[in-house]
Amino acid sequence: MGQPRWALVALVAIASVAACVGDIGDGPEAPIGQHDSPVCEGAPPNAGRTPLRRLSRIEYNNAVRDLLGDTSRPADAFIADEMVAGFASNTYALIDKTGLEDYFYAAESIAKSAVAQRREVITSCDLSDTACVHRDLAALARRAFRQPLDEDTKRELFALYDSSASDWNPRTALELVITSVLLSPHFLYHVELTPAEAGQLPALLSNYELAARLSFFLWSSVPDDELLAAAERGQLHDRLFLATQVERMLAHENARDTIASFGAQWLGLEGGHSLSSAYKDPAVFPQWDPDLAAAMRTETDTFFNHVVMGGDHALATLLLADYSFINSDLAELYGVSPNSTDFSKTSLPDDRAGVLTQASLLTAKAHARAISWVLRGKFVRERLLCEPVAGPPNNVDMNQPNDPDRLKDPHCKSCHLLMDPIGRTFDAFDALGRSRDVDDNGDPINLDGTIENAGQTDVTGGYRGVRELAEKLAASDQVAACFAREWFRFANHRQESADDACSIQQVQQRFAETGNIRDLILDIALSDAFRYHHTGDTP
Amino acid sequence: MTARKLSRRHLLAGLGASAALIPLFNRIPSAHAADFPTRLVIYYTPHEPIGKSYWQPGPGFQLTEMLAPLNPHKSKILMVGDIDVVSRHDALRAGHNLIGHILTNQLNSYFGADYEFYAGGMSIDHYVAQALGVTPLVLGLAGGTPYGINRLSYTGKDQPFHPEKDPTAAYQSSFADFIVPAEQLAELRAKRKRVLDTVGLQLNRLSPRLPAEDRIKLDHHIEQANALEDRLLNGTGSGLSCSKVAPGPLDPDINANIPQLSRNHIDVLVQALACDITRVGTLQLGGSGGIGTPQWPSEGIDIAKDDHDIAHDFYLLGGAQEIADRIALERYHNQQFAYLLARLDAVQEGDGTLLDHTVVFYVKSMSHNHDADEVMMMLAGGANGALSGGRYLSAGGGASADLLVTVLNLMGMSDTSYGNPSYCTGPLNVS
Numbered sequence: 001m002g003q004p005r006w007a008l009v010a011l012v013a014i015a016s017v018a019a020c021v022g023d024i025g026d027g028p029e030a031p032i033g034q035h036d037s038p039v040c041e042g043a044p045p046n047a048g049r050t051p052l053r054r055l056s057r058i059e060y061n062n063a064v065r066d067l068l069g070d071t072s073r074p075a076d077a078f079i080a081d082e083m084v085a086g087f088a089s090n091t092y093a094l095i096d097k098t099g100l101e102d103y104f105y106a107a108e109s110i111a112k113s114a115v116a117q118r119r120e121v122i123t124s125c126d127l128s129d130t131a132c133v134h135r136d137l138a139a140l141a142r143r144a145f146r147q148p149l150d151e152d153t154k155r156e157l158f159a160l161y162d163s164s165a166s167d168w169n170p171r172t173a174l175e176l177v178i179t180s181v182l183l184s185p186h187f188l189y190h191v192e193l194t195p196a197e198a199g200q201l202p203a204l205l206s207n208y209e210l211a212a213r214l215s216f217f218l219w220s221s222v223p224d225d226e227l228l229a230a231a232e233r234g235q236l237h238d239r240l241f242l243a244t245q246v247e248r249m250l251a252h253e254n255a256r257d258t259i260a261s262f263g264a265q266w267l268g269l270e271g272g273h274s275l276s277s278a279y280k281d282p283a284v285f286p287q288w289d290p291d292l293a294a295a296m297r298t299e300t301d302t303f304f305n306h307v308v309m310g311g312d313h314a315l316a317t318l319l320l321a322d323y324s325f326i327n328s329d330l331a332e333l334y335g336v337s338p339n340s341t342d343f344s345k346t347s348l349p350d351d352r353a354g355v356l357t358q359a360s361l362l363t364a365k366a367h368a369r370a371i372s373w374v375l376r377g378k379f380v381r382e383r384l385l386c387e388p389v390a391g392p393p394n395n396v397d398m399n400q401p402n403d404p405d406r407l408k409d410p411h412c413k414s415c416h417l418l419m420d421p422i423g424r425t426f427d428a429f430d431a432l433g434r435s436r437d438v439d440d441n442g443d444p445i446n447l448d449g450t451i452e453n454a455g456q457t458d459v460t461g462g463y464r465g466v467r468e469l470a471e472k473l474a475a476s477d478q479v480a481a482c483f484a485r486e487w488f489r490f491a492n493h494r495q496e497s498a499d500d501a502c503s504i505q506q507v508q509q510r511f512a513e514t515g516n517i518r519d520l521i522l523d524i525a526l527s528d529a530f531r532y533h534h535t536g537d538t539p
Numbered sequence: 540m541t542a543r544k545l546s547r548r549h550l551l552a553g554l555g556a557s558a559a560l561i562p563l564f565n566r567i568p569s570a571h572a573a574d575f576p577t578r579l580v581i582y583y584t585p586h587e588p589i590g591k592s593y594w595q596p597g598p599g600f601q602l603t604e605m606l607a608p609l610n611p612h613k614s615k616i617l618m619v620g621d622i623d624v625v626s627r628h629d630a631l632r633a634g635h636n637l638i639g640h641i642l643t644n645q646l647n648s649y650f651g652a653d654y655e656f657y658a659g660g661m662s663i664d665h666y667v668a669q670a671l672g673v674t675p676l677v678l679g680l681a682g683g684t685p686y687g688i689n690r691l692s693y694t695g696k697d698q699p700f701h702p703e704k705d706p707t708a709a710y711q712s713s714f715a716d717f718i719v720p721a722e723q724l725a726e727l728r729a730k731r732k733r734v735l736d737t738v739g740l741q742l743n744r745l746s747p748r749l750p751a752e753d754r755i756k757l758d759h760h761i762e763q764a765n766a767l768e769d770r771l772l773n774g775t776g777s778g779l780s781c782s783k784v785a786p787g788p789l790d791p792d793i794n795a796n797i798p799q800l801s802r803n804h805i806d807v808l809v810q811a812l813a814c815d816i817t818r819v820g821t822l823q824l825g826g827s828g829g830i831g832t833p834q835w836p837s838e839g840i841d842i843a844k845d846d847h848d849i850a851h852d853f854y855l856l857g858g859a860q861e862i863a864d865r866i867a868l869e870r871y872h873n874q875q876f877a878y879l880l881a882r883l884d885a886v887q888e889g890d891g892t893l894l895d896h897t898v899v900f901y902v903k904s905m906s907h908n909h910d911a912d913e914v915m916m917m918l919a920g921g922a923n924g925a926l927s928g929g930r931y932l933s934a935g936g937g938a939s940a941d942l943l944v945t946v947l948n949l950m951g952m953s954d955t956s957y958g959n960p961s962y963c964t965g966p967l968n969v970s
Binding site: 085191 | 699730738748843908
């Protein structure tokens with residue numbers, strides 16, 4: 001495009017607020033946009049403030065799996081994660097009675113079953129050898145807290161063990177220590193205490209804090225022993241060494257959860273219009289059931305992992321692939337003959353293009369019978385172009401899901417022009433993602449579309465059908481910059497602020513050149529925003 | 540009002556599963572100088588009550604079709620119509636998001652994009668509970684999505700109080716003292732105390748090291764942990780008997796279980812009130828967008844359509860079937876409400892019943908088609924003589940917040956406004 005790359009940072013971040021009639025009021029702050037492009041060359045490291053965050057459900061599940069071998073996924077029964085900008089966050093709401101009770105009863109139950117069924121994971125010591133048990137408990141707590149125990153905590157945990165072993169028995173004592181570890185604030189919260197240096201300058205996170213950030217980012221879990229050992233040796237302050245750890249962890253099986261988690265949250269398969277809770281009219285879609293929903297989710301998870309972990313790691317492939325990973329139920333949906341009953345790589349017809357035409361996305365962004373121009377168009381506008389669309393004015397009639405008159409009505413059109421023309425392109429796929437020749441009303445489908453340019457969009461010209469739309473998006477610098485921003489938000493569990501501008505700019509610059517998602521993940525992990533901590537004040 | 544710890548001494552002549560529970564309370568001073576304290580139950584159902592022509596009673600308080608299940612209790616129901624959720628005029632988003640306003644009378648607090656919001660203040664269940672020195676029991680099937688669109692009860696701005704969705708878990712944690720045998724209880728408590736004290740040491744060491752904005756979170760965590768420890772260790776336990784029935788285990792995530800789960804929640808709450816484990820309860824039977832697919836023939840409803848779609852199709856398609864379905868859905872909700880009233884009325888308390896000593900506040904957050912200008916709500920029960928039913932009252936376009944103040948006054952509190960005073964005009968006179 002004609003603009004220098006750095007200017008796109010400011011461009012893409014401006015909310016398209018002015019374009020929409022609607023009551024914005026005291027809504028969320030627009031991302032960076034209102035600020036001029038930063039001068040980053042030679043500037044000191046900067047990072048937006050990361051508020052104290054609780055473990056998300058996937059993090060809790062994976063942590064107890066890796067610490068204690070518990071694969072029961074206890075956090076699935078917890079209160080759903082709070083989300084910010086569409087990614088699990090748990091940074092705003094304070095813990096409440098129900099949430100704390102969730103943790104309490106889960107901790108007791110996990111501890112009990114770990115001691116009863118997997119004691120060797122906790123300690124292989126003879127339980128009468130107190131010194132040996134102490135060592136293993138300290139090691140477990142260090143892994144759980146992602147840092148070495150301070151003397152007070154260590155002493156207290158040992159005292160808990162000793163007194164309980166004496167008052168009851170050693171197995172009970174193990175249970176109680178593990179329960180307390182799982183209830184510790186050092187387990188439940190991502191504690192980052194590295195104080196800021198003089199004034200308000202952000203400080204490099206400590207080695208252990210970096211290890212935790214890295215493992216929760218790349219594995220959605222606690223660090224392994226190798227990463228903790230590197231932290232202990234102080235190696236993680238070396239950017240080059242840090243990069244080798246990122247490579248190692250990205251090559252590991254444990255990264256699959258994180259890649260899939262990004263995909264699901266980016267596509268909006270969890271949260272508001274979730275895939276698993278989508279209701280479909282059984283008279284129209286008798287095949288819709290939890291198994292089919294799960295299959296769609298597996299398809300998308302597998303596809304993301306294939307592209308990012310094993311394939312060419314390219315955003316272009318995410319958007320343009322002419323294949324997916326489907327089982328026989330999905331093959332029927334896609335109108336292809338299955339390669340096997342199990343999930344396997346299958347070529348798809350040429351009206352399909354990557355994630356945009358996957359059943360998961362198309363199904364989640366539709367209603368019980370009808371497709372949704374708004375949900376599909378909004379997804380492209382907000383999650384691919386990073387142009388937020390304001391909400392509807394109050395008291396507007398929202399019963400008609402796809403009303404062409406919205407584009408003529410002065411109260412509606414400025415916002416709907418940003419969504420409906422894009423959404424209409426997807427008419428070729430019904431509310432379960434199947435290809436069709438006629439729309440919900442039985443009329444022939446018009447595949448022509450445009451992306452209405454609200455003054456910021458670099459994707460210009462018309463297109464015909466979703467594949468051509470995907471080609472335009474894949475070639476767009478704005479989409480690349482937006483995708484990088486989405487990963488930034490995912491990795492940091494927050495919206496970016498002005499202090500993140502240089503980190504984001506650097507990350508976007510490289511991604512604009514390569515479109516390589518693995519490099520993007522690496523760049524985010526190496527960025528100042530990820531490695532530095534801005535505490536906001538001194539305690 | 541100073542929080543006063545309740546002294547809970549009960550003698551109950553339990554007679555089995557359908558027992559009338561007979562608690563005897565120490566005399567506790569209350570505004571009504573009654574033998575039994577006044578309780579509060581808030582009952583929320585999703586969507587709107589369709590529209591005025593569907594709920595407005597006929598002469599002589601003749602109930603319409605969708606409200607007919609309430610006929611056996613109508614002498615104890617005061618229906619209030621023509622309520623306006625006035626705060627909606629200043630709201631960034633109204634419609635479903637008004638669920639955040641309805642018990643708080645504050646504008647919502649948006650922290651992210653779209654539906655990423657929480658309510659802007661404390662809801663009245665917690666306000667009343669704090670004044671009484673109790674923890675409210677907040678139960679319900681509120682939908683899994685994490686947004687404010689499914690949250691009704693708050694301890695403060697950005698502090699949602701999540702409903703417990705599993706009635707069995709709610710029962711176990713509320714009645715733990717009574718269901719664990721006494722000898723085991725002592726040992727269990729000793730173990731739990733040791734764990735919680737150990738964790739407490741870590742919490743108290745960590746909190747001062749955090750920056751102010753984060754310290755608030757941990758300090759709140761410490762408060763909750765202290766409250767949890769208090770509940771676990773200081774219940775009334777040994778030597779007392781309180782006859783009550785555990786709900787049968789049911790998977791709370793299965794649509795077919797919703798009606799029975801709802802009744803189980805109601806049973807747990809009624810028992811908790813009768814046993815004076817708490818004096819405030821909130822039953823949130825649905826998120827603002829709905830509760831599930833009402834394929835429940837044993838409940839007299841069998842529609843193969845998500846209730847959110849039922850609500851929308853009433854406006855979108857508006858045919859005879861859509862209208863019948865929509866009425867059937869509201870009838871179902873009112874059947875469950877009738878069950879609550881019946882269970883409260885079955886608990887003998889002195890010369891009256893638990894229902895006579897309770898304020899039941901039935902709320903919805905919309906009036907018709909996402910609007911909120913003609914909302915219908917109900918007050919039920921006797922409020923220890925302060926509330927009389929069997930009639931309909933029009934609020935004449937008065938603010939929904941006025942009704943919140945009325946509820947506070949019925950609970951013996953002297954507040955003259957609640958939440959944002961610019962959205963109040965004064966308590967609705969229900970005498």
